[in-house]
Amino acid sequence: MPTISTAECFTHGKVANELHAFARGYPHEYLFSIDRKKVDISVVAGMFIPTLTGVRTLLHFEPLEPRLVIDTVKVYEQDQDCIMACRMAEAVMRVTGADIGIGTTAGIGKGAVAIASQDKIYSKVTRIDADFRTSDAKKLMQREKSGVFTALRLFEEFLLEGEFPDSYNKYI
Known part of the structure; x- marks a missing residue:
């Protein structure tokens, strides 16, 4: 059974929550297209890490220098976000021993x-453009929802790619 851990900032731990709900078989907000009965997963940990200190102490790596810091929260430009999401995915996998x-x-x-395994990493951006410094709460929450989705x-795409040994995805 593949294990999953998350290191989340703007999605506020909701990705881990949705994955756990899927793994346990109770309905939640996201409608998975894969059959839960055919995919057995386990969530090891879901971490909400909005700060540089959190990255350093929980994920054990030195983060990129942010564009700025607001009340200890790291604020990156888009290109830095892409790099940091990948690094956070790799680090949380390593720290927790997840697949x-x-x-x-x-x-x-x-x-x-970003989603990482031992030999692959995929990343994407959301559909909603927002600015942590200036966007209103509604816009930031729209970006969060887009990020979770x-x-x-x-x-799901990662699972369907056949990343895991045959025993993990034999039913997909």
Whole structure:
């Protein structure tokens, strides 16, 4: 059974929550296209990590220098978000010993989500452009929702790619 851990910023731990709900078989907000009875997964950990200190102490790596820091929250430009999401996905996988790591981060731009395994990493941006410094709460929450959807869709695509040994995806 593949194990998953998340290191999330702008998605506020909701990716881990949705994955856990899927794994346990109870309905939640995201409608998975894969059959839960045919895919057995386990969530090891879901971490909400919006700060540089959190990245350093929980994920054990030195983060990129952010564009700015607001009340200890790291704020990156879009290209930095893409790099950091990948690094967070790889780090949370390593730190927790999970088979899959998912990282999310967004500051200025659309934000980024990444999913990593031992030998692959995929990343995407969300559909909603926002700026942590200036966008209103409604816009930031729209980007969050888009980030959760993007991460979960990317996870499904990752599973369907056949990333795991045959015993993990034999029913897909």
